[in-house]
Amino acid sequence: MKPPLFSYHDPRSTADVVGLLASLDNAKLLAGGQSLMPMLNMRYVLPDHVIDLNRVEGLSHIRERDGALDIGAMTRQRDIEFSDLVRERCPLMHEAVRQVGHRQTRNRGTLGGSLCHLDPSAELVSVAAAFDATISVIGKSGVRSIDFAAFPAGYMTSSIALDELVTGATFPCWPAGHGFAFVEFARRHGDFAIVSAAALIEEDNNGKVTRASLTLGGMGPAPVRAGEVERALIGEVIAEKRLREICEALRKLDAIDDIHAPASYRRHLATVLSRRALVKAHERIGKGRRP
């Protein structure tokens, strides 16, 4: 198993990447390599050109701006895992990234790579859906932003054009003290999840839910927001029995049916994991670090 023949480019700036993307045919962008390299080794992809982003300046950063975290596309998953800013401002992302692969893959894997590879059960993709993240993209016609909801175009396919490059993503932070939980079911630690659930909630002083975000990974071609459940939760007090009723709606979701699990099992996991995530998020209300 060896990568096929290709020409290698290691540009230093996003402008150079855009220039290469505009002039080369059948080019692939190489970020952390934790998905593209196996695909090259197995020759699932046969690019004529590989454009390595690892020496491009200005794509690796985590910063807070206007109440949101702005994370560069080449930021390593490791840097997200060990970032105090992420743990304090987006604790859901901190909890999720620790479940991405293994230490050795998080040391190389990047946010942008994960977003663009768009595996149906990738944790960081679910986090982007949970926060309604905005994806920043640059191409020869300039820069643009894509709401996460419009980012997936299909199974493992994003809506960015062939001559565009993702430069980062912005995650609007929830107020200090919100509830959060990322839970997943995988056969082995570090495996891709069969189904994952990401929950974010806010409650009023009477313990009633005022805002909810519930995202399911591994169900469809891309993570889905459970809008019906999110709406049903508003005004409710989180309690196991009521959650059972509300989460029943998830049994109507479309689900992948494959070698790893039948669709009916995925729907079952969706209801169980959503309940667990919402209960855990509820228990954490008010316990988040305050700035």
Place this chain on the structure above:
Amino acid sequence: MSETRSIAVTVNGKRHEATVPVRVTLADFLRHQLGLTGTHLGCEHGVCGACTILFDGYSARSCLMLAVQADGHEIMTVEGIAIDAGTLHPLQQAFHEHHGLQCGFCTPGILTTLIELLRDNPDPTEEDIRIGISGNLCRCTGYQNIVTAALDAAKRMRSDDRRQTTDD
């Protein structure tokens, strides 16, 4: 004709200059061009962990990197762990004494992974060790002796550190 590049890489403290085909993985470069066959290749798609090396001090799968990407960087392979030709590193000594390997195929990747883990967390729990090596597949040992060896190595390395501190 295969495209090539000239690279300069520091491996186990020694600088190497070489010309590599751009499609060659770091693992194949280490094994075939530098003759460092201690880095093993199991699955060649990032699942088994046998080819784990330290890249600028951080563990990485060398089958998922290109040799050209290592230009200007520092690599440590399993050959760089021992203190000298006649002295095993405390981690290696613990694996030897606790029978932390049988066939030895996965060992280079597990040792390099644990070097990073014990550096970041000198006092790990059994669970920390098990999660830390969850990306390394061993088909012989059932992991029990690997975990025992890693915990014992951590203990030895902590007491070595204390001794050094006292000596200073």
